[in-house]
Structure formats: structure tokens, C-alpha cells
Amino acid sequence: MSRNLVGFASASQNKPGKRVLPGFALSLGISLLFIGLILLLPLTGLIMQTSGMSLAEYWAVITDERVVSSYKVTLWAAAIASLFNGVVGLLLAWVLVRYEFWGKPLVDALMDLPFALPTAVAGITLAALFSEGGWYGQFLTALGIKVAFTPLGIVVAMSFTSLPFVVRTVQPVLEDLAPEDEEAAVSMGAGDWTVFRRILFPALWPALMSGVALSFTRSLGEFGAVIFIAGNMPYVSEITSLMIFVRLQEYDYAAASAIASVVLMASLVLLLAINLWQARYLRRLHGR
């Protein structure tokens, strides 16, 4: 028996510390190469472009009055759009998971349309719909609300293009929730609203937050859909992406890169913060 065991061990050459799953080095290597080529190198290029500038020049470009007001417009619009998406996206995910209705697969597929549609097409369509004579615009104008060619139009375009982020992050989490948790809460006398507020929502919260954060960062960089409906009035409805585009058209690559680096930095910091917060929250749930 003992001889058998020794023979088996030496035949399979199971070195201590060797991983059981094969292909670790190869798959990690390819992943890192891709991350390097597709993500890190272009980003380095971006930084390189700005390195020709002095710190004072860099500062002057990114704090230009018109650029700063574009930050404000972009941040506000993205914040409102992503919060709106947080509410509507949660509702859509809820409806798609919790209820059975005719045409559900179609509605489910439609959720991804904003991702599939070229953003310029979305922008033109939205501009046509919300312009004064458009299908929605004529009623809104009658109510005294102007959407097209105002900052409100920016919010509409941003929330349209980034809605799937919220739906698609919340949906799987909602699907995985155990019905027992709700049943337990109800059997202890909790009302429907209490169950949602104290049982369901805390479970969905991390997914909802990352959905909203993704929606927000996507909105910060949205260009195609926004410029057709924004009206692009300096100091009022110019977004930061447009400022980058303007600098590019002036062949001022360094300035364009400088502004782009600000957007990049804001997005990275936000995503990192959300990830760290989420990891802490989930650690509590999974007890590590």
C-alpha cells in the first residue's frame, strides 16, 4: 500500500506550490499584454502629449474660464443623468426580474439598444424628437419646457446612452436574491415598503452604486449623443468633450490632451473609490 502511494506521487510529479489549474502563466501573460497595448500605452501617450507643456501652461489650459464652465455643465448633467438612471434603471431591472408579461424578452433585448446604437444616431434622433416641432418637443414647449439646445438636453442624451449600465448591473443581483429573505421578513410582520427598504435595497445597494458610477463616468465622456442636442453655447451648454474636440480642431494636441487628462483622472478616482467601498461592503456580506 505504502509503496503504491510513493509510486503514485512520483509519477504525477506534483511539486508543492504548483497550481492545479493549468495555463495560469499564459493567460495572465496575454491579459497583461492586452491591457498594456490597448489601455496603458494610449494613456501613456496622452500623458506624453501634455509633457511638452510646463506646469503653468498646463494649469492655464485646464483652468481656462470656458473650460471650467464646461466642467461644471458636464458634472451637473452627468450627476443628474446618472441619479435619474439609478431610479429608472432599478425600476426596469425590478420589472424585468420580478414580473412575467407578454413581450418580456423583447423589452429585455431593448435594454441594450442604447449601447448598440451609434451615439451620433442617438443624438440626432433625440434632437429631432425634442426640438420645438418634434414629437415630444411640441408638448414640452406648450408646457414651457425647453429641452433641445439647453443643458436639459445634455441630461437627456447622457441618461439615454448610459441607462443599460444600471439595468445590467442590478438585474443579475436581483435575480440571485433568495425569496426566503423576503418571506422571513414578511413572516415577522414587515410591510412591503419595509421589506424593500430594509431587506432588498441593502442587498442591491452595491450593484446599484456601481451601476450609477459607471453611468456617471460614461456620461462624463459622452460626446456623439450630446453635441447634437446640447446647442453648444459657450459657458452654458458646452461639455468638456466638446472642448477637447475644439482644441483638436485648432491642432492644439497638447491642450486637448491636458483637458482629456482631467476627465480621465476624475473617472479613475471615482471608479477606484466605488470599487474600494464596494469591496468593504461585500467583505461584510461574505465574511472574509
Next chain:
Amino acid sequence: MSISLEGVNKHFGQFQALKDISLDIPDGQLTGLLGPSGSGKTTLLRIIAGLESAEHGRILFHGKDVTRLHVRERRVGFVFQHYALFRHMTVAQNIAFGLEVLPRAQRPPAAEIRRQVADLLEMVQLGHLSSRYPAQLSGGQKQRIALARALAMKPEILLLDEPFGALDAKVRKDLRRWLRALHDELHFTSVFVTHDQEEALELSDRVVVMSAGKIEQVGGPQALYAEPESRFVFDFLGHVNVLGGSLEQQRLSQGDAWVQMPEGVDCAGEMQLYLRPHEVRLQNCPALHAHLPLRIESISLIGAEVRLELTPCGWDAQEPWEVGISHVEFNRWQPQRGDRCYAVPDVGHLFGIEQTRPRTLNWVED
């Protein structure tokens, strides 16, 4: 608080999960719903709780009709198989939940809730874990917390769905004993679901055996084991050794095997003789009234007695026979795997092919 069910039915699509169930569960007792999976026992429990609605029939708590009452209003404690603890809340918050969601007028003040939670944690002997999260607890601890949470509402009815199903054998046994002690102390009416016959017989005051959406038999654990009213109950509760053959001139025979019936058995035809493992003795030579040659297949030494698994020699049985002998007898006899021996029945239960109720036979003269 007593529970009565009157003519309860339930369908899931085409499948009829419960067929016309009527049952009385007396006040203050611990009742086990026992059956194989798919027998409808969990559905019945959920209908009592109000988590599932009954199609026809009525459910009464202490004589009061609660059929149309929402779970929320029924005020029963429900313990789930997989605990259903709220993962984002600490142990203390979990237990306090039921008290915190009470309507403002009935809700105790915060300090009172804290005190009650501390008492409950003391009762389940887990006071030191109050600020932990469920993910940091073991299975047995989670189930105790779930129980404390259900008891926080001071329910008069406690329902448990396979409460120990997900736990390992040792923890299971401890928790079982502990639940029994808790029940004897607090005297709520409890109903629990299990597919484990040993658990049902050990824990319950009364056992309800279910199969295919129907109640097979209701009774105390002893009565169920000693006097099963149907083949199903016979098969489901403990092992049973079967000799199927034809009965002619008071002798049931099949192949090399035969058993002489005691005086007064006058029926004939295809019959089955059911024998419990403790109703059979093993000998080196056949007895006068029975010739049942068997070969020892395996020997299990663990437990209060030695369990022998035997295969028929020269006749057929669908399942191997099982006979228990004392360790003293085992040591004296020293049987080996492959040895041949003869079974001798003392008591047996005779079923006709179409009959559902057995006729009990006794060979021992007293």
C-alpha cells in the same frame, strides 16, 4: 395554540401537491411532518404559515379561521432550512428586526428591544456573537440565531422547515436535543418538516407521515413504528425485510425459503411477509417453523448493536435483509463475511397483494 386543517388542497400547475388534507395539531405539542421529498410536507407547512395559499379548505388557529389572513397577520414564527438570515445585518440587528417593524403603538422602546435581544441571545447561548455578521457564523450558530429571531415575536406557533437539514450529523444531534429542551420549557405549538425518520421519531410528540400529497398515518412515534397501518409507513420508517411468496396450507414459500404460519392463519395466495430487523434472530441451523438461508454480505460494528447485511441463498428479495444482533452475541458467534446462516422470525406482518393493512403474526409462545 392548536392548529386545524380542513380539506386543504394545493396544485402547482398540473401537479397536485396536497390532496384533501385534514389534520389536527394539538396545543403545545411538537409535531413532525415526515415524508420523502415531493410528498407535500413543506407545502403544508408553508400553507399553515400563510406563505402559500390553500385552494380549498380552511385553516384554523385555536378555532379561529385564518385561511384568508396574510402571513404578516398570522403571527407565526417560521424557521427556514437555509436560515434566511439578513446578511447585511449583525446578529443583534437580525433578532431585533421583528420587534423594530412592529407598528409604532406596539413597538417597545429601543432600550427594551436591546434587552429582549440580549435575553434571546442568552437563551440560544450565543451572547458573545451579537455584533457578528451571519457570514462569520457556523451553520449551527446560524440556525440558532434564526430560531432566536423567530422567537423574538413570542409566537404561539413555531414552524420549522427542515431545520437541521443543512447541518452535519454531530451538530444536528446537539441542536435536536436543544430544540426539544427549549420546547419543553416554552410550550409553544411547533411543527417541523423532516425527511429523516430518526429525527422525526426522536424529536416529536406526534408524527404525521405523508406521501404523494396525502397523510398516510398520524400517531406517536412508538405507535407508528410498532403498528404501521400501511406498506408505505412500514417501508419508510426503518428498514424492513421482505419475503414474498405464495401461501399454501399455512406455509409461505419461495424457492428454498419457507415460513410456517402460526395457528389460525387460514388465508392463501400471493403474500408478503414484512419483518423488522429486531423481529428476526439469526442461527446456524434452521428452526422448525422457518427455513430462510442467508449469506452475510457486510458487517457494521458502529452503534449500540452490530448490523448485518444479508443476501438470500436460493430465493429472491428486492432489497438485502438487515438484522441487528448485540455486541455480546456477535463476540460469542464471531460471524465472518460470506458465512451462511438462517433467519428465524419471532414476530411478522403479513400483507396480501391487494391489502394495505397487515396482519400481525406471532411465533413466540408466551
